[in-house]
Amino acid sequence: MSSRLHRVAVMGLGLIGGSLMHAIRRGGLEVVGYDVDLQTVAAASSAGFPVSPTDAAAVHGADLVVLAMPLPQVPDALASLSPHLRAGTIITDVGTLKQPVLDAARQLVPQARFVGGHPLAGTEESGWGATDPMLFRDAPWTLCIEPETDLEAWLSVAELVCDLGAKPVPTTAGEQDTAVARVIGLPHVLAEALALIGLDGGPLGLSLAAGSYTSGSRVARTRPDLVATWCDGNPALVTALDEAIDRLSAARASLASDGSVFSLAEAGHRARMNWERRSFEPVELRVDRDELCAHGRRGGWITAVLRDDDGVRLLGMQPL
C-alpha cells in the first residue's frame, strides 16, 4: 500500500470491520482489532489476527482509528476511547448516516482529526464469519469534508480507501445523508412495504410471487435493527417518502381514471436505463474543499492520491 499510515486500529469486527482488517493487513499495514463481543474476538484471534483486550490498548500508537461498531454504540465507544487518543489521531467510521457520527465526534473527540466515511459495500450477511477482503473492490465510499476537516487527514484516508480498491467520494455529512435517503433508506422502506402487502393478500398471491416480488422485497431480509440504523433520524428520508407517496398517488389516480400506469412506467424505465448507461472520464483535481465537494456532487470519485516532491496530485473520474 502507498498509504502513509503505519498502524490502524479497527474497532468492531463485524462484516465491515472484519473485512477491513483482512484487506488492510493484506496491503501490508499493521492492523489491530477490538470487539466487545468475546466470541468475535476469539474468532478473529484464531484466524491469526492481532486483537487487543481493551479499546485503550487497541488505539495505542495508532495513526488511524476506524469505528466499525453499529451506529448506536458509537457515542459510548468514543467517550471510552477519548482519554487514550493522542491529539491529531485520525478517526474515521463506516456508518450509513454521517451526521450523527459527526455530531458525536465533534463533541467527544475534539482533539482528533475526524473524517466520516461510508463504504457502500454491505451484503445481507453480517458478522465476522462473513468477512471478505475483496468486499470493498469497486465500492463507492463517501469521505466527508466539513469546514473544519483537516485535508491532510482526509487525503490519508482517501489513499487507504483507494488502496483497498474502493472509490472515495468527497462530500459532506449533510449531502451524503440526503443522498442515501433516496438510494438506501427508501429502497429498504419500499421493500418492507412490498413484503407486507404481498403477505396481506393471502397465500394465493404468495404462491404466485415471482421475480419482481422476490427482487423488490429482497432487502427486507436484512435485520430490521440494521435497517433502522440506516433510516432513523434522517430528515431527508421524510422528504424521499413524501416524494414516493406523491408518485404512487399520481399513478393510483391515473390507473383509477384513464386505467393506465404507463406514464410512470415510462419515466421510471428511462431513469433506470439512464443510470445504467452513465459513462465517465478521467479528471485531475485540486486539493480544495469546495472543488472536491463539487466533484462528489457531480457524481465523481477519486481514483488515486499521488505524492511526490512537489506535493499531492489527485486523480478522479467524473460523469461525461
Added chain:
Amino acid sequence: MSSRLHRVAVMGLGLIGGSLMHAIRRGGLEVVGYDVDLQTVAAASSAGFPVSPTDAAAVHGADLVVLAMPLPQVPDALASLSPHLRAGTIITDVGTLKQPVLDAARQLVPQARFVGGHPLAGTEESGWGATDPMLFRDAPWTLCIEPETDLEAWLSVAELVCDLGAKPVPTTAGEQDTAVARVIGLPHVLAEALALIGLDGGPLGLSLAAGSYTSGSRVARTRPDLVATWCDGNPALVTALDEAIDRLSAARASLASDGSVFSLAEAGHRARMNWERRSFEPVELRVDRDELCAHGRRGGWITAVLRDDDGVRLLGMQPL
C-alpha cells in the same frame, strides 16, 4: 408427455410462445406456430419449427390453441380465428391479467372451451431469441376455473402444464388478477417510483446507489409497454396502491415523530422470512370446481393428473 392432446397451435412466438413451442415439441407433441411478425416467423422456421402462413392454417386440426401474443392483440386475434375453430377446441392464453381475456373469449369464441392461463415465468428478456424450453420448470402457472369452464378441458391443459415441469394453480380470473396486483403490478410500480426518485436526487446519490437501489429498481428495466399490460385496467392494483400509500404514510409519520421506521422494518422482515420459510405437504384432490379453487386460494398447486380406467386422480401440494 402423458397429455391426451395431439396437436397444439401456438399463436405468437415471443419469449413465452417460443419457449412453449420448444418445450411442447421436446415433449413429443405435434406443435405448429404462427406470428404476425415475419422476422419472428423466419427465425422460428430456420430453427426447424413448423410455422403456418396464416392463423387459420395454424389452428386447423389443433386440439389446443395457445394465445401467446401481447394482451392488447388478443381480441383481434380471437375475432380473426373464430371462424376457423371447431366447436370444442380448447383455447388457453399466457397473459398476466385474466379477466380481460376471459371477457374477450366469452364474446368472441363462445364455441370453444376456454381455460385462461398465466405462467409466472417471464424474464426481462423478450422475443424469439430469448426462448428457452426450460423456462417453465417449477414456475407457478395459474389456470382459471370459471362457472362455465369445462373441467375436462381444464384437466387437459393442467396435464400439459405439469408435463412442462410447471405448477398449475387452480383459481378464477378475478382471484388471480387480485393476487397478481400485489405480487406483480405493485412491485413494478414501486420499482419505477424508486428509479425515478433516485434520479431526482441528482448524481451524488446515483453514484452511491448500491445493492438495495439496484435490486429495488431492477424490474424498471422491463419495457414500459409490457409493464402497462400487466397493470392497466386492474382494479385490484388501485387497492394495492392504496395499501402501499397507507403503509408509507404511516412509516413517514413515525419517522417524522419518534424518528424511527423500525416498526415497519420489523413487520416487513417477518413477512419476507415467513414467505421464504413456507413448507408444503402432498394432498390428493377431487375434480371439483370449488375444491380446486379453494386449493389454489390456500396456496396449493397441482403436481400430477393421473388417468386410469377408474377416471382421473389429481395430486397436489398444499401449505402446511
